[in-house]
Amino acid sequence: MSLSSSFFGLKFGITERDLDRYLAEALGRGAEYADLYFEYLATSSISIDESIVKSATQGVSLGVGVRVISGERTGYAYSDDLSPAKILKAAATAACIADSPSKVDTVGLTPSLQHDLYPVLRAPIDQPLEERVLFVKRADAAARAKDARVIQVQASYADSLRHVLVATSDGKLSFDRQPMARLNVSVLAREGDGTPQQGYSGGGGRVGLDFFAGANSPEAYAEEAVRQAIVQLGAIEAPAGESVVVLGPGWPGVLLHEAVGHGLEADFNRKGTSAFSGRIGQKVASELCTVIDDGTIDSRRGSLNVDDEANPTRQNVLIENGILRGYLTDQLSARLTGTQSTGSGRRENYQHIPMPRMTNTFMLSGSSTPEEIIRSVPKGIYCANFGGGQVDITSGNFVFSASESYLIEDGKLTRPVRGATLIGNGPEAMQYISMVGNDLKLDQGIGICGKDGQSVPVGVGIPTVRIDKMTVGGTAR
Amino acid sequence: MTEEQLRATAASAVQQALALGATDAECTIADGSEFSVSVRLGEVEKLKEADSCGAGLRVLLGQKQGSSYTSDLTPEGIRQMVASAVEIARITEPDPYAGLPGKDELGQLTGDLGLASDLTLSTAEKIELAKRAEKAAMSVDPRITNSDGASFDSHSGTRVFANSRGFLGSYRSTSCSLSAVPVAKSGDRMERDYWYTIGRDHTKLESPEQVGRIAAERVLRRLGARKIPTQQATIVLDPRVARSLVGHVFSAVTGDAIYRKSSFLLDKIGQTVAHPSVTIVDDPTIPGLFGTSPFDDEGVPGRRHLIIEKGVLKTYLLHTYTARKLGLQTTGNASRGLTGSPGTGHGNLFLEAGAMTPEEILKTVGTGLFITELIGQGVNTVNGDYSRGACGLWIENGELTYPVAEVTVAGNLSEMLKNILHIGNDLEFRGSTSAPTIAIGGMTISGVQ
Numbered sequence: 001m002s003l004s005s006s007f008f009g010l011k012f013g014i015t016e017r018d019l020d021r022y023l024a025e026a027l028g029r030g031a032e033y034a035d036l037y038f039e040y041l042a043t044s045s046i047s048i049d050e051s052i053v054k055s056a057t058q059g060v061s062l063g064v065g066v067r068v069i070s071g072e073r074t075g076y077a078y079s080d081d082l083s084p085a086k087i088l089k090a091a092a093t094a095a096c097i098a099d100s101p102s103k104v105d106t107v108g109l110t111p112s113l114q115h116d117l118y119p120v121l122r123a124p125i126d127q128p129l130e131e132r133v134l135f136v137k138r139a140d141a142a143a144r145a146k147d148a149r150v151i152q153v154q155a156s157y158a159d160s161l162r163h164v165l166v167a168t169s170d171g172k173l174s175f176d177r178q179p180m181a182r183l184n185v186s187v188l189a190r191e192g193d194g195t196p197q198q199g200y201s202g203g204g205g206r207v208g209l210d211f212f213a214g215a216n217s218p219e220a221y222a223e224e225a226v227r228q229a230i231v232q233l234g235a236i237e238a239p240a241g242e243s244v245v246v247l248g249p250g251w252p253g254v255l256l257h258e259a260v261g262h263g264l265e266a267d268f269n270r271k272g273t274s275a276f277s278g279r280i281g282q283k284v285a286s287e288l289c290t291v292i293d294d295g296t297i298d299s300r301r302g303s304l305n306v307d308d309e310a311n312p313t314r315q316n317v318l319i320e321n322g323i324l325r326g327y328l329t330d331q332l333s334a335r336l337t338g339t340q341s342t343g344s345g346r347r348e349n350y351q352h353i354p355m356p357r358m359t360n361t362f363m364l365s366g367s368s369t370p371e372e373i374i375r376s377v378p379k380g381i382y383c384a385n386f387g388g389g390q391v392d393i394t395s396g397n398f399v400f401s402a403s404e405s406y407l408i409e410d411g412k413l414t415r416p417v418r419g420a421t422l423i424g425n426g427p428e429a430m431q432y433i434s435m436v437g438n439d440l441k442l443d444q445g446i447g448i449c450g451k452d453g454q455s456v457p458v459g460v461g462i463p464t465v466r467i468d469k470m471t472v473g474g475t476a477r
Numbered sequence: 478m479t480e481e482q483l484r485a486t487a488a489s490a491v492q493q494a495l496a497l498g499a500t501d502a503e504c505t506i507a508d509g510s511e512f513s514v515s516v517r518l519g520e521v522e523k524l525k526e527a528d529s530c531g532a533g534l535r536v537l538l539g540q541k542q543g544s545s546y547t548s549d550l551t552p553e554g555i556r557q558m559v560a561s562a563v564e565i566a567r568i569t570e571p572d573p574y575a576g577l578p579g580k581d582e583l584g585q586l587t588g589d590l591g592l593a594s595d596l597t598l599s600t601a602e603k604i605e606l607a608k609r610a611e612k613a614a615m616s617v618d619p620r621i622t623n624s625d626g627a628s629f630d631s632h633s634g635t636r637v638f639a640n641s642r643g644f645l646g647s648y649r650s651t652s653c654s655l656s657a658v659p660v661a662k663s664g665d666r667m668e669r670d671y672w673y674t675i676g677r678d679h680t681k682l683e684s685p686e687q688v689g690r691i692a693a694e695r696v697l698r699r700l701g702a703r704k705i706p707t708q709q710a711t712i713v714l715d716p717r718v719a720r721s722l723v724g725h726v727f728s729a730v731t732g733d734a735i736y737r738k739s740s741f742l743l744d745k746i747g748q749t750v751a752h753p754s755v756t757i758v759d760d761p762t763i764p765g766l767f768g769t770s771p772f773d774d775e776g777v778p779g780r781r782h783l784i785i786e787k788g789v790l791k792t793y794l795l796h797t798y799t800a801r802k803l804g805l806q807t808t809g810n811a812s813r814g815l816t817g818s819p820g821t822g823h824g825n826l827f828l829e830a831g832a833m834t835p836e837e838i839l840k841t842v843g844t845g846l847f848i849t850e851l852i853g854q855g856v857n858t859v860n861g862d863y864s865r866g867a868c869g870l871w872i873e874n875g876e877l878t879y880p881v882a883e884v885t886v887a888g889n890l891s892e893m894l895k896n897i898l899h900i901g902n903d904l905e906f907r908g909s910t911s912a913p914t915i916a917i918g919g920m921t922i923s924g925v926q
Contacts, residue, residue, distance in 0.1 A: 045817070046568070049737070053570040055818045058561050059546035061531065072517075076525040080548045090527070096600075097524045129568045152737050188739055188859065195860045196738060238864070240887065240923040241707035271517070273625050273660050273669065353523060390852040390866070394625075394660055394669040395699075397883050399853035399866035421855035421864040421885050423923075473855065473864040473885025475921045477707070 001111065006175045007163040008038050012082050016109060019167040021084075022066065023106045025091035027169055031070040031098035033331070034091075034106075037308060038064045038082070038165040039350040044125055045158035048136040051144070056129070063350040066090045069332060070098040076353045107171035114174055114306035115313065117298050118206035123179040124159040127209055132157050139185045139218035146226040149233065151196065152188035155218070157181075164308070168331075172310035179206050180301070180457065182446060185221045189229035199229030200403070203444030205301045216444075228385065228404050231416045238405065238420035238474025244380030245422065245470045246373055246408060249441035251386055253460030256291055256361050257449065258389035258398040259426040260284070264318050264326075265344075265356040265451075266333035268393050275396030275427055279324050285430030287322040288366050295343060295359030301445040302360035302459035309345035309354055316342045318361075319430075330356040348454040358449060362461030366436025370464040373435045375411040381472060382406045382413055383422070396426040399473075421473040429470060437464030478530070478550065480635050483508055484647050486550055487639035490534055493559040494641075499536040499566070501577050501641045505774065505815060506532045506550070509634030514600070516607045517626035524600075533815030536562045540571035546815040574801040578775050582797075582807060583644045585772040586779065591765035592650040594678035596631050603629040606655055606685050613689025614659040618697055623660035625669055627689070630654050636770075644776035652767065655682050657692040663700040670696035670849075675907055677765060695849065702868060702882035704924040711845035711918045712886055713838060713872065716903060718851045719912035723828050725890055726757055727910070728858040730784055730792070731810075731821035732799025741861035741891055745790045751894035753788040754831060759810070761824020768825035768909030775811035779824050782808055785894075794821055828912040831900030835914040838899045840875035842916050847872050848886065861890035867922075884924040893917050 008014045019036060026034035044058040063080040064087055075097025077090040124132065139155035159181040166174045182204030190196040201224035203216050212218060247255060260276070268274035276284065285291070295304050295313025304313045309331045317325045329337070330345030333356055346357040374382060382405060389400030399421050406413040442461035449458040478486070487504040494502035508530045515523045532555065533546040543566025547558040598606075611627035631653035639645045656673035672692035674683035682688075714722065726742075734740040742750060751757075761770055761779030772778050775797055783791050795803065796811035796819050812822020839847065848869040855864040868882040888896075901914030 043816075044565070052572050053568070054572050054575070055542060055544065056565045056569050057544045057546070057817045058565050059533075059558070059816060061546075061548035063529075063548065073521050074523045076523065076527075078527045078529070080529050080531075093526050097521065129565065133568050152739065154737075188737070190738075195741075198739070198857070198859055238887075240885075240921045242924075242926050271625065272623055273667070275667065351527065351529065353525065388854045390854070392669070392850075392852065394667050395702075395868075395882065397852075397866065397868070399855070399885070401853055401855040401864070418860075419855065419857055419862050419864065420887065421853045421866055423853075423866045423883055423885050425883055471704070471883065471885060471923050471925075473866070473887045473921075473923045475864075475887045475889075477709075477921070 001175050006165060008165045018084065019109060020106055022087050022091050023167065023169045025088050026066050026068050026095050027104060029095040029098040031068045032104055033069040033169055035067050035166060035168040035309060036064060037350055040163040041160060042125055043160040045156060046133055046136055047156040048140045049154045051140050053133055053136060065350040066094040067353060068094040068098055072336060073097050074353060078351050104169065106169045109167055109173040110171050112172045112174040112306055112310045113312050115296055117296060117303045117305055118179060120179045120208045122208060123161040124181045124209050125161045131209060135183055135212055135218045139222045142219040142222035143185060143187050143226050146223055147189065147230055149189040149191055149230065150187050150226055151190050155185045157183045166308065166310040168310055174306040174310035176305050181207055183212055183218060183221060184446065185225040187225045187229050189233055191233045197229050197232035199225040201225040202446045205299050205445040206303060207299050231404060235416040235418045237476035238417040239381065239472055239476050240474045242469055243472045244377050245467045246377060246380060246382045247462060247465050248382065248384040249437065249439045249462060249464050251443040252383055253362055253443060253462035254386050254389050254400050256363055256462060257358060257460050258391040258400055259424065259429050260291060260319065261358045261361045262391050263393045263396060263426050264328055266327040266329040267356050269327050270333045270337055274393045276324065282324055283322050284324045284427045285319050285322045286433045288436040289319055289322050289430055289433055290364040291319040292364065293318055293328060293358050293361045297360055300360050300459050301447060301457045304359065307343045307345045308347045311341045311343045311345060313343040313359060328356045328358065330354055346456050348456060352454050355451060357456055358458050360459035362440065362442060363463060365438045365440040365463045368435045368437050370437045370439050373437055373464050373466050374408060374413065376435065376466065377408045378410060380408040381417065382408050398426055399423045423471045423473060429467065432468040433465050434468050435466035439463045478508065480647055483635060483637045484645060486555060487637045488645055490532065490555050490559055491639050491641050494534060494536045494563065497559060497563045498538065499563060500539055501537040502534060503577060503640035504532060504534045505813065506637040507634060507815060509632060511632050513628060513630045514603055514607060515626045515628040516604060516611055517624055519608060521604055522626060531815045532558060534558055534562045535818060536566050537575060538566045540573055540575050541566050541569045542575050543569055544817055574798055576797065577640055577642055578777050578797045578807060580642050583642060583776045584778045585646050586762060590769050590771055591677065592648060592769060594651050596633055596651050596653060596678055598679050609685035610655055610657040610689045613686040614657045614693040617690060617693035620661045620663060620697060620700060621659045621693055622662045625658035625660055627657040638776055640776055646772050646776060648771050651677055653679055655685060655688055657689045659692050659696050661696045661700055668696055668699040670699060698870060699880050702880035704883050705871065705881050705922065706925055707923050710920060710922050711842050711916055712920045713842055713845060713847045713914060713916045715849045716905065716913055718848055719915045720910045721851060723757060723826055723912045724910050725856055725858055727823055727826055730794055732793050732795040732803055733821055734858065735793050736799055736802040739859045741858060742790060748790055749788045750790045751785050751788045752897040754900055755785055755788050755894065755897055756783060756829040757785040758783055758829060759794060759823045759826045763825050766825045766906050768823060773809045773811040774813045774819055777807055777809040777811065779809045794823065796821055823909065825906060826910045827904060830902050830904035830913045832902055833899055835901050835903055838901055838914055838916050839872055841899060842872055843875050845872045846881060846922060847877055863888050863890050863893060884922050887921045
């Protein structure tokens with residue numbers, strides 16, 4: 001694609017000459033690198049509550065972020081006005097960081113190589129609102145019809161279309177059109193006068209409206225949310241203390257995101273503040289573990305054709321047979337550590353400085369069947385679904401919250417247990433993985449990762465795994 | 478744009494919506510400037526400076542409502558936002574409770590609320606404050622071997638709100654903060670912790686030396702942490718984490734949670750839900766504090782509310798919609814960003830201070846876990862289940878002894894509120910949610926066997 005036929009060329013008349021001028025201004029005080037990130041984001045969302053489509057929102061935001069790097073120093077400014085005067089002012093502000101005598105010239109811009117992972121012909125946001133309204137109404141009706149104990153249903157559908165243009169002083173130019181859609185269902189069920197229990201389900205990705213059919217239909221999500229809430233009605237207190245933990249496939253991959261993923265982001269490692277700093281080549285997990293971060297999977301929520309610094313995304317091996325192989329780098333950390341960017345530079349929007357971030361993080365399948373894994377456990381817990389997690393990357397301690405779990409007794413799943421937090425230490429917990437299933441599954445496409453005040457969409461995945469020791473934060477002794 | 482221009486823009490958006498057939502409309506505009514600088518190991522690492530602006534509109538077509546937002550405040554941008562809200566309102570369904578506050582409910586607090594001050598520091602001075610804070614942290618002890626930096630941040634902004642019932646209001650606010658994040662090492666284990674100070678302007682901040690020193694003390698005492706056996710014990714929450722408990726109570730008393738029957742405090746008004754020593758207040762009227770504002774995000778003036786008074790649940794926190802759903806009056810707790818419909822917010826939300834010093838609480842507790850950090854989202858305000866990751870220090874004979882990490886604390890919010898044993902006298906307002914030191918009995922700590 002050329003600039004003149006790109007979104008920003010057509011809609012805002014931005015030319016290569018403009019980009020050169022802005023980059024030259026950004027480098028004007030002497031700096032080694034500068035980039036521009038133009039973003040136009042249109043969003044819409046629709047929600048249903050008490051069987052009434054109560055609210056719907058749509059809107060647009062646009063702006064440009066200008067970054068200047070001089071050594072380890074980053075200057076950043078942005079403008080929500082794309083007039084040349086405002087962009088030049090932002091460039092001059094960002095340039096103030098630079099005090100180096102070094103002087104580079106901009107290089108002629110060449111379009112970056114990039115993938116074509118989400119060739120959605122018609123973005124959901126460009127389709128009639130009425131079609132999308134039906135999704136939440138269908139989810140609501142299906143959840144209520146499923147079980148008389150359902151007392152509340154909320155469903156929401158949200159989509160967006162983001163146009164991005166990145167131009168860098170070392171000559172990279174990228175354009176991307178990033179669609180996203182997501183449908184969520186949340187239900188509350190109650191038995192008689194008992195305590196209400198919640199269930200959630202949902203899914204999505206960089207997809208068109210036709211994605212929401214079959215296993216991803218509003219009805220399928222609704223039934224899954226109801227199933228989870230009903231299971232919780234019969235749940236007993238979760239155990240307290242150390243236990244064998246079996247994670248089911250799919251969303252429980254959030255373990256990898258918290259236990260190792262964040263700790264392998266290169267900004268922390270460059271600064272030596274991660275529990276994984278300086279451990280490349282060392283054994284940080286059991287040899288059964290191979291962990292990948294892959295931004296190149298078709299249509300996935302965490303995927304990108306090109307990252308937010310004009311580098312194509314890649315499949316990055318983080319841990320191979322238990323050995324730490326690499327970190328996730330952005331432009332700055334790659335330059336400072338003398339490596340190549342792994343295509344992991346991401347930002348929430350034009351108001352933010354990019355950082356190394358995960359895309360879709362998962363563990364490769366092993367050889368055990370899920371049945372064998374469960375059968376191997378005399379006493380423990382099986383976690384089928386999780387809420388969120390959090391990690392302290394410096395100590396390596398992480399938590400994740402189980403929302404659907406069961407006791408394992410004599411190799412069988414028995415009673416469901418209430419929600420509980422599991423806690424471990426990243427480099428240690430992964431060593432306790434003693435069995436890995438042959439059933440890798442990716443999540444349904446609802447993940448959001450927060451770091452340093454910036455949220456980005458991500459994916460996770462894992463096969464069934466057995467962890468020999470982990471602390472389970474229930475209340476039953 | 479000037480404040481006058483922003484007010485005119487908001488009023489114009491409302492008029493345009495009415496002209497397009499809306500029966501009611503309200504427009505919010507937020508305009509702000511942010512500055513942020515971080516230094517690491519004595520050098521500037523990041524410097525960010527920008528202005529931004531956005532507008533949001535909610536319209537009603539009878540009982541149907543829709544909303545839209547834009548970052549483009551030009552006349553054309555506003556025109557598109559208005560058309561967009563009216564368009565999307567047509568696909569929603571009539572909701573008999575939807576609507577704006579009554580004219581008699583609108584209004585604003587008068588007098589100086591102390592929200593805005595002059596942010597006069599130069600960039601060089603801001604950098605210097607951050608450098609001093611980091612240096613102070615790094616020089617406390619040789620075990621502090623690294624730093625995740627120190628930052629100075631400031632923000633100033635104007636908020637404007639107009640609606641079709643005749644309300645037009647605006648206010649300016651400023652804030653700045655200074656923080657430090659040292660990293661300490663012992664053997665092959667590292668820890669980090671932080672401290673910060675916040676004020677309407679830099680003269681209200683703690684000194685950079687104090688910020689650095691406290692951050693250093695906090696990280697040093699985490700070194701050498703161990704797990705402890707699984708057991709029932711009393712926990713003592715440091716104010717920095719105690720405030721999260723007040724936040725959970727807030728979530729459970731929002732009208733949204735109540736009308737959806739998703740709260741462990743449902744149908745408990747007038748009942749004892751906490752220890753009689755517990756009084757939780759929401760007050761957006763206290764001058765200078767960070768939860769203060771002259772009107773809520775529907776144009777209703779804020780008021781002081783006792784949510785829990787001496788252990789008894791007194792009120793839910795409501796905006797117009799949830800008030801109508803529950804057959805009550807709004808409490809002036811509407812809160813919204815630029816997109817969507819109002820949700821529930823709070824002003825200065827706090828647990829009233831007790832009489833004991835934190836040291837007296839430790840002495841009285843004797844044995845237990847003093848918690849300095851809680852992580853994870855394991856709190857369910859529907860059924861009250863509570864389970865979070867924790868670290869802190871073990872209390873033995875009323876004194877803090879060795880550090881503890883990688884454990885969880887669990888219980889149920891209904892019982893935790895009743896099991897509050899002691900409340901400290903160390904209440905400070907460092908944000909919009911605050912609490913003093915709290916001791917809670919009967920918690921389950923999960924650790925090693």
